[in-house]
Amino acid sequence: MSAVEQYVKVPAVRLHEPAPAPPGPAPTGEEGRKPHASPASSVVIPVFNGAATVATVVETLLAALDDDSEIVLVDDFSQDDSEGVCHWLAERYPGRIVFVQLNHNVGEQRAVLIGLAHSRGRWVAIVDDDGQQSAEDVARMFDAAESGKADVVFARYPKLRHAWHRRLASQLYNCTAGWLFDRPPGLYLSSFKVVNRFLVDVLCRFDGPLVNLDAMIFQATRRYSVLDVQHQPRLAGRSGYTYRKLFGLWLETCLGFSTLPFRTAMAAGAATALLGAIAAVLCMLGTLPLAGIWPSILLVALAAVLFYLGLLGECFVRLNRRSIAGQPAVVRYVFRKVDGDA
Numbered sequence: 001m002s003a004v005e006q007y008v009k010v011p012a013v014r015l016h017e018p019a020p021a022p023p024g025p026a027p028t029g030e031e032g033r034k035p036h037a038s039p040a041s042s043v044v045i046p047v048f049n050g051a052a053t054v055a056t057v058v059e060t061l062l063a064a065l066d067d068d069s070e071i072v073l074v075d076d077f078s079q080d081d082s083e084g085v086c087h088w089l090a091e092r093y094p095g096r097i098v099f100v101q102l103n104h105n106v107g108e109q110r111a112v113l114i115g116l117a118h119s120r121g122r123w124v125a126i127v128d129d130d131g132q133q134s135a136e137d138v139a140r141m142f143d144a145a146e147s148g149k150a151d152v153v154f155a156r157y158p159k160l161r162h163a164w165h166r167r168l169a170s171q172l173y174n175c176t177a178g179w180l181f182d183r184p185p186g187l188y189l190s191s192f193k194v195v196n197r198f199l200v201d202v203l204c205r206f207d208g209p210l211v212n213l214d215a216m217i218f219q220a221t222r223r224y225s226v227l228d229v230q231h232q233p234r235l236a237g238r239s240g241y242t243y244r245k246l247f248g249l250w251l252e253t254c255l256g257f258s259t260l261p262f263r264t265a266m267a268a269g270a271a272t273a274l275l276g277a278i279a280a281v282l283c284m285l286g287t288l289p290l291a292g293i294w295p296s297i298l299l300v301a302l303a304a305v306l307f308y309l310g311l312l313g314e315c316f317v318r319l320n321r322r323s324i325a326g327q328p329a330v331v332r333y334v335f336r337k338v339d340g341d342a
Contacts, residue, residue: 038120038121038122039068039069039070039120039121040066040068040069040121040122040123041065041066041068041069041070041121041122041123041124041125041142042069042071042072042119042120042121042123042124042125043061043065043069043070043071043072043124043125043126043127043138044071044072044074044112044115044116044119044124044125044126044127045057045058045071045072045073045074045115045127045128045129046074046076046108046111046112046115046128047073047074047075047076047078047082047086047129048075048076048077048082048105048108048111048129049078049079049080049082049237050078050082050085050129050130051078051080051081051082051085052080052235052236052237053129053130053131053234053235053236054073054082054085054086054089054129055085055088055089056131056235057127057129057131057235058071058089058093058097060134060135061127061135061138062093062096063135064135064136064138064139065135065138065139069096069121070095070096070097070098070119070120070121071096071097071098072097072098072100072115072118072119073086073089073090073097073098073099073100073115074100074102074111074112074114074115074118075099075100075101075102076102076105076107076108076111077102077103077104077105077106083101086099086101087099087101087335090336090337091337094337094338095337095338095339097336097337098119098334098335098336099334099335099336100114100115100118100331100334101331101332101334101335102114102330102331102332103330103331103332104330107211108191109211109212110211110330112126112191113203113204113206113211113213114330114331116195116200116203116204117204118334119200121197122197123142123145123146123194123195123196123197124194124196124197124200125138125141125142125192125193125194126191126192126193126194126195126213127192128191130234130235130236130237131232131234131235132231132232132233132234133155133192133229133231134229134230134232137155137229137230140227140229141153141155141192141193141194141227141229142194144194144225144227145194145196145225148225150224150225151195151196151199151217151220151221151224152193152194152195152196152199152217152221152223152224152225153193153195153225153226153227154187154188154189154190154192154193154224154225154226154227155190155192155193155226155227155228155229156187156190156226156227156228157188157190157228157230157231158230159230159231176254180215180254180260180261183214183218184224187224187226189214192229195217199220199221202220202221203216203217203220261311262311262312262315265304265307265308265311266308268304268307268308269304269305269307272301272304273301275297275300276297276300276301279297280297
């Protein structure tokens, strides 16, 4: 019987309703925790609909990493039984697994940031829940981090095992990142990386409504290194990144961490106004026919104004989302079982 088949299920819940906490006293992040030393390394795994794969990923990592390492599982309000699997793993491996259950879906980037806040290792790896990063490569990333002086070690895939549209989206994201927040040339930004405690503490002080870890990292440090790793096939299922989510990530990257899009819009508006003024002068001088040029000038000017206002409004709404919609609780509960607990 596989690990996934052995876990004890939690009560089923309807989609989009917060899952009930496990039986007994409501678990919290610190209550009842016994004093213990911080682990040398932590692995943060954001989980979304990963019930079929996360147990295999966790058990493979535990077998490959040192005994003093920990794994932080963050369930981003999955619609399958990921909560039950993660809770079972935390019960089965006391002292090695921290389980954070979120109250609603916040997206992979913020889920990772929440996981970083609950990690304790000197070095923290960020790994997907689908098994596309091998445990051996995670161990190699930790070794490279320990032996170097970088604050972050990025994984680089010589060959990606994504569908063509995912590869295209990744290239678009990396090109946008290079333009917006000065990504070093040739550096591929992937979700698989290892960061040190200094950088984790810097990232966890962030409290904005938009989260982009790569942008935040390059705002905090330029000490980085790169390690080539293998991109493995998914253990099961397919990627949860839809076109809508990929576009949303790209849009948040554009609007949340750089003034360049707004400056570009302003430059486009200024250029359009200048062209309109030149065309108007030429029309008054009789060089251009008055009847044919004015409608096009007005349409171009209106399009530029609307484009700029759209960017400005999008940014304003996102930056004020918490004050408009309130600030709901994100973490429903944290479960960490230590040796000796009943």
